[in-house]
Amino acid sequence: MDFELFKAWFTLENMMELIQRYRSFGPVPGILLPMLEAFLPFLPLFIFVMANASAFGLWLGFLYSWVGSCTGALLLFLLIRKYGRKRAFSFILKHPKIRKLMDWVDDHGFGPLFLLLCFPFTPSVVVNIVAGLSKINIYQYMLAVSIGKMVMIFTISFIGYDLHSLITQPYRTAFVFLVIFILWYVGKRIEVRLNKRVEKGDNVEKESEMELKKGRSLHED
Numbered sequence: 001m002d003f004e005l006f007k008a009w010f011t012l013e014n015m016m017e018l019i020q021r022y023r024s025f026g027p028v029p030g031i032l033l034p035m036l037e038a039f040l041p042f043l044p045l046f047i048f049v050m051a052n053a054s055a056f057g058l059w060l061g062f063l064y065s066w067v068g069s070c071t072g073a074l075l076l077f078l079l080i081r082k083y084g085r086k087r088a089f090s091f092i093l094k095h096p097k098i099r100k101l102m103d104w105v106d107d108h109g110f111g112p113l114f115l116l117l118c119f120p121f122t123p124s125v126v127v128n129i130v131a132g133l134s135k136i137n138i139y140q141y142m143l144a145v146s147i148g149k150m151v152m153i154f155t156i157s158f159i160g161y162d163l164h165s166l167i168t169q170p171y172r173t174a175f176v177f178l179v180i181f182i183l184w185y186v187g188k189r190i191e192v193r194l195n196k197r198v199e200k201g202d203n204v205e206k207e208s209e210m211e212l213k214k215g216r217s218l219h220e221d
Contacts, residue, residue, distance in 0.1 A: 015051035030064035038072025050160025062157040080132025117148030
């Protein structure tokens with residue numbers, strides 16, 4: 001199957017139909033879909049959460065999405081923490097931006113992880129991998145994941161709970177799109193700041209190396 005066609009299949013209507021088809025399995029489909037997204041970042045978490053809220057109701061849908069997403073994040077974190085420094089993942093460790101993000105997480109801990117995970121447009125798989133490679137305490141990590149995803153998933157669940165009113169009540173639709181835009185914008189600003197910090201760290205490191213080389217040259221002369 002073509003990959004683009006595969007991605008296009010993950011629509012809200014298809015996910016709601018899938019959940020209804022396997023409703024006899026109870027909460028399993030609602031938990032499993034967000035859990036898979038932690039390992040396959042091209043899957044639309046936003047759609048999964050909205051489908052759960054529509055199929056199971058606001059609170060149960062939120063709970064299933066939250067449990068699944070947090071469980072997937074923890075499993076990925078533990079896998080990276082255990083095997084991330086093996087030879088098979090050495091290319092990740094050698095990437096300069098990954099190294100800088102790891103150092104940044106080591107220095108700041110809970111705060112940046114919590115903020116990043118509050119926003120649905122943050123690539124959570126990158127955050128989980130970096131956290132797994134860093135030295136952050138697992139309890140700090142799980143606290144950041146559980147609270148950050150709670151904020152993000154409840155916001156999306158609230159949007160997906162009553163889609164009919166989004167169509168019949170234009171002011172609510174406008175409010176929802178405003179919230180989505182704010183989440184997207186803040187997430188992008190955090191991403192930009194992270195990139196600037198990484199680039200600044202790269203520049204400082206290069207300047208230090210140049211100063212060191214210059215000092216060696218003067219010493220040799």
